[in-house]
Amino acid sequence: xxxISLASPVPIHDQIVAGLRRLxxxxxxxxxxxxxxxxxxxxxxxxxxxxxxxxYRELTDMGLILSARGRGTVVISATERPSGRPAEERRRIESxxxxxxxxARLAGFSPDEVRSMVDRQVQALWKP
Amino acid sequence: xxxISLASPVPIHDQIVAGLRRLxxxxxxxxxxxxxxxxxxxxxxxxxxxxxxxxYRELTDMGLILSARGRGTVVISATERPSGRPAEERRRIESxxxxxxxxARLAGFSPDEVRSMVDRQVQALWKP
DNA sequence: TGACAATGTATCAATGAGTGATACTATATG
DNA sequence: CATATAGTATCACTCATTGATACATTGTCA
Numbered sequence: 497x498x499x500i501s502l503a504s505p506v507p508i509h510d511q512i513v514a515g516l517r518r519l520x521x522x523x524x525x526x527x528x529x530x531x532x533x534x535x536x537x538x539x540x541x542x543x544x545x546x547x548x549x550x551x552y553r554e555l556t557d558m559g560l561i562l563s564a565r566g567r568g569t570v571v572i573s574a575t576e577r578p579s580g581r582p583a584e585e586r587r588r589i590e591s592x593x594x595x596x597x598x599x600a601r602l603a604g605f606s607p608d609e610v611r612s613m614v615d616r617q618v619q620a621l622w623k624p
Numbered sequence: 625x626x627x628i629s630l631a632s633p634v635p636i637h638d639q640i641v642a643g644l645r646r647l648x649x650x651x652x653x654x655x656x657x658x659x660x661x662x663x664x665x666x667x668x669x670x671x672x673x674x675x676x677x678x679x680y681r682e683l684t685d686m687g688l689i690l691s692a693r694g695r696g697t698v699v700i701s702a703t704e705r706p707s708g709r710p711a712e713e714r715r716r717i718e719s720x721x722x723x724x725x726x727x728a729r730l731a732g733f734s735p736d737e738v739r740s741m742v743d744r745q746v747q748a749l750w751k752p
Numbered sequence: 753t754g755a756c757a758a759t760g761t762a763t764c765a766a767t768g769a770g771t772g773a774t775a776c777t778a779t780a781t782g
Numbered sequence: 783c784a785t786a787t788a789g790t791a792t793c794a795c796t797c798a799t800t801g802a803t804a805c806a807t808t809g810t811c812a
Binding site (some may be wrong): 633661662663673674677680681691692693694695696697 | 757758759760761769
């Protein structure tokens with residue numbers, strides 16, 4: 497449900513943030529849902545709980561979750577206020593996709609394979 | 625033609641590798657083309673030339689370019705031998721795309737917008 | 753041919769982000 | 783009220799990234 501890669505160059509806390517944002521984006525997590533305690537999630541992932549705490553703090557700053565001592569952490573919003581201007585956001589996303597597609601081409605995937613791959617994911621994401 | 629972000633968590637040499645791979649994948653750079661000297665590209669990007677040298681070395685290990693002292697660096701292949709097993713490669717690419725799509729959804733893009741965005745890029749990438 | 757310029761390579765040092773260990777504070781619950 | 787559970791704060795360590803410097807190889811031109 498939430499996996500990380502210790503080998504990846506992207507920091508673990510960033511991976512956790514991205515993963516949870518994705519779960520929220522897909523509706524797997526919605527307003528009111530509780531997140532696991534930092535120590536438990538850390539144990540599940542095999543990392544230090546401070547790293548999870550940091551991820552929770554960043555998600556808190558984004559206004560997606562709310563943490564309180566002793567009470568735990570809950571999702572408070574399923575829609576995030578875009579941080580940058582839409583045009584910038586679009587460029588950022590296009591750039592990420594472009595990178596992935598270039599990888600796919602170098603790896604020998606065909607355009608149809610890629611398109612169907614994307615289609616399946618789009619349907620899954622925007623389904624509800 | 626090749627831009628990097630010092631603020632990004634992903635290392636500069638990785639960004640350079642990704643950028644050049646992308647230029648090769650798109651055909652902007654093809655077999656026989658010369659890459660700028662490490663010192664020049666480093667100056668253009670405002671970074672240390674060792675960082676560029678490291679990127680060149682990694683691309684050399686991938687079999688995409690060839691460097692020689694005094695002579696410079698040239699592109700020797702437009703197709704890369706996949707390093708990992710196809711299944712892993714596929715999972716990696718799918719995961720990258722999934723992240724980008726989740727971002728897109730959180731940013732408020734519609735499925736159609738995303739699909740057309742991808743379509744345009746796929747056509748551009750696989751055009752030749 | 754010889755001197756010099758241009759290019760990539762090797763090695764080591766410094767910096768800093770990420771991660772982890774530890775102690776602390778607040779809330780819930782019996 | 784006592785204890786367990788949860789998040790927070792602070793500090794130290796490690797390691798990758800980056801940069802500085804010196805070196806080796808090839809090209810060029812007088």
